[in-house]
Amino acid sequence: MTEKIRILFLSANPWTTSRILVDEEAREIFERIQEGPFREWFELHKHTATRAIDLQRLLLMHKPHIVHFSGHGSKKHKIILGGAPGRGKTVDQQGLVEVLALYNCHLRLVLLNACFTKAQARSIAEVIDYSVGTGKGIGDKGGVAFAGAFYRALSFGKSIREAFNSAKAELVLTKMPRTQGIELFVRNGISEKDPFPEQTRNASNLRNDKLSSTGPFNSESSLVWKTTEKRVEITVFETSVISGSSKRTGSAVALCRGGKDR
Numbered sequence: 307m308t309e310k311i312r313i314l315f316l317s318a319n320p321w322t323t324s325r326i327l328v329d330e331e332a333r334e335i336f337e338r339i340q341e342g343p344f345r346e347w348f349e350l351h352k353h354t355a356t357r358a359i360d361l362q363r364l365l366l367m368h369k370p371h372i373v374h375f376s377g378h379g380s381k382k383h384k385i386i387l388g389g390a391p392g393r394g395k396t397v398d399q400q401g402l403v404e405v406l407a408l409y410n411c412h413l414r415l416v417l418l419n420a421c422f423t424k425a426q427a428r429s430i431a432e433v434i435d436y437s438v439g440t441g442k443g444i445g446d447k448g449g450v451a452f453a454g455a456f457y458r459a460l461s462f463g464k465s466i467r468e469a470f471n472s473a474k475a476e477l478v479l480t481k482m483p484r485t486q487g488i489e490l491f492v493r494n495g496i497s498e499k500d501p502f503p504e505q506t507r508n509a510s511n512l513r514n515d516k517l518s519s520t521g522p523f524n525s526e527s528s529l530v531w532k533t534t535e536k537r538v539e540i541t542v543f544e545t546s547v548i549s550g551s552s553k554r555t556g557s558a559v560a561l562c563r564g565g566k567d568r
Contacts, residue, residue: 310349314370316356318377318387320394326446328354328376331419334454335374342461357388358397365409372415373406374453379420399426407433415466419449424489431491436466438490445484452477452488466490467498
């Protein structure tokens with residue numbers, strides 16, 4: 307059996323930061339992947355309230371090809387994870403790079419869906435093939451829409467660059483506000499046209515034999531949503547209701563994916 311593409315979805319939304327749509331983003335990714343003909347090649351693992359001390363355990367446990375972070379970034383260009391109960395804690399930029407570098411034998415993409423993460427994403431691209439970040443604030447609904455469009459394109463067999471361009475075009479098409487400044491960084495020596503991951507597929511394993519045998523992913527698996535903290539598999543999401551307007555900033559008035567530097 308060939309290997310599934312593992313996505314590790316990490317989120318952090320401490321009470322010291324504004325409320326954002328991290329659960330809705332996870333659901334959006336799950337649903338958009340299912341739209342593609344290659345949906346059976348993906349496995350999605352969700353972990354909420356992520357702390358810095360959780361990172362290596364989760365990387366060792368899941369051996370992901372993709373790490374997707376949904377949460378806040380500080381204006382000092384650091385991502386904010388969980389700290390003391392209910393409080394946020396910024397993560398050292400170089401420390402995060404050094405941790406991720408230890409797992410680049412399988413980790414190919416890090417997507418930071420949070421404000422002010424351009425500098426962090428650029429530094430990650432020195433050790434990981436692909437990274438995504440933004441140099442500005444990003445609206446909450448825009449962040450969710452970008453994530454959904456990006457993974458939908460991957461589930462149709464697109465390369466990382468093609469999926470990124472597809473997601474950016476979706477934001478323009480739908481006139482989604484506060485979505486400027488999202489950038490893709492590619493490690494030196496990596497071709498943007500390379501399939502992701504670089505694996506060979508056997509067309510006889512596809513349920514639909516009309517699909518091209520040259521697609522970038524592998525088959526023989528089903529898309530699985532796992533809540534690993536409870537060690538159970540689920541197929542239905544429980545959605546939370548969030549009131550008020552949603553933008554991703556650090557204030558309680560204008561919710562956006564930035565946060566106070568704590």
